[in-house]
Amino acid sequence: MQQNAASGAGSAVVSLREVHKSFGPLKVLDGVTFDVARGEVLTIIGRSGSGKSTALRCIDRFETIDAGQIEVCGHKVHDPGLDLRALRQDVGIVFQSYNLFPHLTIEENIVLAPSSVKRIPKAQARKEARAVLAQVGLEDKLHHYPEQLSGGQQQRAAIARSLAMRPKVMLFDEVTSALDPELTGEVLKVIEALAQDGMTMVMVTHEMGFARSIADRVVFMHRGKVHESGTATILTAPTTPELAQFIGTGL
Amino acid sequence: MRINLDFGAILERWPAFLSGAILTLELAVIATVFGTVIGVLGAIARRSDNPVATRVAALYVETIRNTPLLVQIFLVYFGLASLGVKFPAFTVAAAALTINVGAYTTEIIRAGFDAVPKGQLEAAEGLALSRWQIYWHVVMLPAIEKVYPALTSQFVLLMLASSVTSQISAEELTAVANYIQSDTYRAFETYILVAIAYVVLSLVMRAGFWALGLALFPRRRRLGTPL
Amino acid sequence: MGGSLNANHLSFLAHGALWTVGLSLIALIGGGLAGFVVALARISPVRAVRILAAGYVQLVQGTPLLVIMFLTFFGLPPLGITVSPLAAASVSLTIYVAAYLGEIWRGCIESVPRQQWEAAEGLALSRTQRMAKVILPQAIRIATPPTVGFMVQIIKNTSLASVVGFVELARAGQIINNALFEPFLIYVIVAVVYFALCYPISRLSRVLEAQRGRGRARLSVETA
Numbered sequence: 036m037q038q039n040a041a042s043g044a045g046s047a048v049v050s051l052r053e054v055h056k057s058f059g060p061l062k063v064l065d066g067v068t069f070d071v072a073r074g075e076v077l078t079i080i081g082r083s084g085s086g087k088s089t090a091l092r093c094i095d096r097f098e099t100i101d102a103g104q105i106e107v108c109g110h111k112v113h114d115p116g117l118d119l120r121a122l123r124q125d126v127g128i129v130f131q132s133y134n135l136f137p138h139l140t141i142e143e144n145i146v147l148a149p150s151s152v153k154r155i156p157k158a159q160a161r162k163e164a165r166a167v168l169a170q171v172g173l174e175d176k177l178h179h180y181p182e183q184l185s186g187g188q189q190q191r192a193a194i195a196r197s198l199a200m201r202p203k204v205m206l207f208d209e210v211t212s213a214l215d216p217e218l219t220g221e222v223l224k225v226i227e228a229l230a231q232d233g234m235t236m237v238m239v240t241h242e243m244g245f246a247r248s249i250a251d252r253v254v255f256m257h258r259g260k261v262h263e264s265g266t267a268t269i270l271t272a273p274t275t276p277e278l279a280q281f282i283g284t285g286l
Numbered sequence: 287m288r289i290n291l292d293f294g295a296i297l298e299r300w301p302a303f304l305s306g307a308i309l310t311l312e313l314a315v316i317a318t319v320f321g322t323v324i325g326v327l328g329a330i331a332r333r334s335d336n337p338v339a340t341r342v343a344a345l346y347v348e349t350i351r352n353t354p355l356l357v358q359i360f361l362v363y364f365g366l367a368s369l370g371v372k373f374p375a376f377t378v379a380a381a382a383l384t385i386n387v388g389a390y391t392t393e394i395i396r397a398g399f400d401a402v403p404k405g406q407l408e409a410a411e412g413l414a415l416s417r418w419q420i421y422w423h424v425v426m427l428p429a430i431e432k433v434y435p436a437l438t439s440q441f442v443l444l445m446l447a448s449s450v451t452s453q454i455s456a457e458e459l460t461a462v463a464n465y466i467q468s469d470t471y472r473a474f475e476t477y478i479l480v481a482i483a484y485v486v487l488s489l490v491m492r493a494g495f496w497a498l499g500l501a502l503f504p505r506r507r508r509l510g511t512p513l
Numbered sequence: 514m515g516g517s518l519n520a521n522h523l524s525f526l527a528h529g530a531l532w533t534v535g536l537s538l539i540a541l542i543g544g545g546l547a548g549f550v551v552a553l554a555r556i557s558p559v560r561a562v563r564i565l566a567a568g569y570v571q572l573v574q575g576t577p578l579l580v581i582m583f584l585t586f587f588g589l590p591p592l593g594i595t596v597s598p599l600a601a602a603s604v605s606l607t608i609y610v611a612a613y614l615g616e617i618w619r620g621c622i623e624s625v626p627r628q629q630w631e632a633a634e635g636l637a638l639s640r641t642q643r644m645a646k647v648i649l650p651q652a653i654r655i656a657t658p659p660t661v662g663f664m665v666q667i668i669k670n671t672s673l674a675s676v677v678g679f680v681e682l683a684r685a686g687q688i689i690n691n692a693l694f695e696p697f698l699i700y701v702i703v704a705v706v707y708f709a710l711c712y713p714i715s716r717l718s719r720v721l722e723a724q725r726g727r728g729r730a731r732l733s734v735e736t737a
Contacts, residue, residue, distance in 0.1 A: 134632035364696030
């Protein structure tokens with residue numbers, strides 16, 4: 036395991052230190068440490084069960100950790116007294132299964148949080164909804180219900196919904212895994228554009244080619260640990276046999 | 287306002303409560319056994335190709351499920367009486383409860399039958415099993431296993447509903463409570479105790495069905511599926 | 514009254530039927546409001562509240578409605594609380610319906626996928642906002658068919674108000690029968706009226722259920 040030169044804890048937007056987490060007898064995170072600097076794109080790869088999704092979910096406190104420290108945009112996530120809603124206003128998360136609210140139109144999905152959490156006036160929130168939808172190329176779907184959209188469109192709408200909260204960091208949890216191959220491209224393109232705009236992002240992904248092209252840094256997780264990490268070059272020149280084998284299987 | 291509760295005077299009458307409770311359980315057991323039989327036959331009828339059988343079964347189910355048990359009990363009671371046959375109240379009560387619960391079990395068991403995958407039937411046909419062998423081994427037992435929780439809840443509800451037979455003087459638990467409270471003028475204490483007795487009876491029935499489920503469905507025992 | 518069944522008897526029955534409807538509405542509204550509280554209490558983040566609500570449901574679901582009726586009507590006066598038959602019937606039905614609707618609704622709330630809670634959490638909505646804006650609107654759709662179905666149970670159960678002397682449809686039938694002694698005829702009429710009240714609601718509940726099933730099937734095909 037090689038520790039990349041962390042760009043100093045001060046400028047890190049997300050920082051995990053020796054994070055441990057078990058589900059019952061199963062140890063899923065076994066001392067995970069990594070940083071994400073402002074504007075950086077970090078991709079986490081690894082087999083299923085390696086702990087990569089759990090690590091991501093811990094950042095937004097969807098899982099509580101047993102030991103270690105997590106700091107996100109100045110919030111101490113490991114602290115039981117954490118202001119959860121403040122954390123989640125700074126962090127956007129997009130899930131594998133989109134999780135749009137089926138009873139609301141796309142516009143209502145997007146407007147919901149800004150208007151009820153940030154108390155932004157409805158008219159302004161709607162205007163911003165249109166802007167973020169344009170950003171993901173769905174401005175014509177404003178008044179559609181989620182079930183009227185394809186999977187790829189739903190996932191783009193879910194990204195727009197997160198963007199509307201103007202998060203400081205975005206988390207993507209295998210956002211293309213539920214999509215047919217021909218639909219993943221449109222979602223990845225949206226994410227790529229976000230990266231170019233300088234959004235700080237952490238993404239768990241199976242798309243190796245995409246990870247290679249977009250990631251500033253790659254973290255390979257194996258058995259609950261950061262087994263290897265570095266720039267995207269580790270994907271073409273892995274130093275550990277486990278990563279070599281993982282890439283070899285094409286997963 | 288001074289409230290003084292005296293449960294002692296009521297508890298003294300425990301033998302009467304006990305015999306009432308036993309009668310309630312007897313009613314429940316009879317209706318459970320015969321109600322299951324009716325339910326199986328009714329479900330077979332509802333799924334049969336014979337339009338008469340389907341209609342009769344549907345009429346039975348809809349009539350029972352859309353009218354109150356109390357009225358059904360009166361109809362059976364007075365209906366039998368108007369035929370000139372005088373049955374004991376217990377028999378009438380057992381008959382009415384069985385007819386009532388049979389409609390519910392018909393629907394529940396039918397849902398169980400419907401839930402048996404088509405592939406199972408085709409597999410059985412492929413093995414050259416007869417129609418009745420298929421019904422018994424491939425449809426019936428798995429179907430009942432599947433709906434067993436719904437079925438048993440229905441029987442517990444039926445046991446509680448059997449309190450209505452007190453209205454035709456079947457000497458079950460509620461009827462016992464009625465005459466004890468009119469004897470002792472301690473209605474509150476009496477009905478509180480009787481309510482507790484019913485809660486205990488429903489727990490007893492649930493425990494019984496749980497044990498029966500383990501005996502009937504070995505797969506559950508082995509896989510530890512909660513009932 | 515007396516003699517044979519005449520128009521007066523029928524209008525007396527009709528009057529009783531009206532009270533059956535009225536009592537059903539009282540039970541639906543009272544039991545619905547209380548049941549909503551029970552449903553929320555059953556999934557409360559506070560353990561004590563959950564246990565209390567679960568205890569209430571267990572107790573009521575383990576007791577016959579008839580005994581609850583007797584308890585309120587005959588049990589309260591010796592304690593110095595006099596209740597009219599209507600009040601006793603309304604209170605008993607409310608207590609009863611709240612336990613059952615509360616359980617049905619809890620199930621509906623819990624059947625909204627966990628990911629919906631998570632997505633709402635991820636957007637920083639408060640627990641109340643998550644419940645009111647994301648979960649309940651979806652739960653209400655799920656809850657509609659079983660709630661409509663339960664209305665049939667409510668209508669049938671109002672017949673038990675007859676035991677405390679409240680003159681609804683079943684009691685009206687009894688009273689006429691006491692005068693005429695034509696039990697078979699009268700109870701068949703009573704049963705037919707109950708059927709006429711209940712059957713359309715049963716059908717509606719099934720239609721709604723089928724529609725929901727279809728909607729779900731369509732959704733799963735599209736997102737597959």
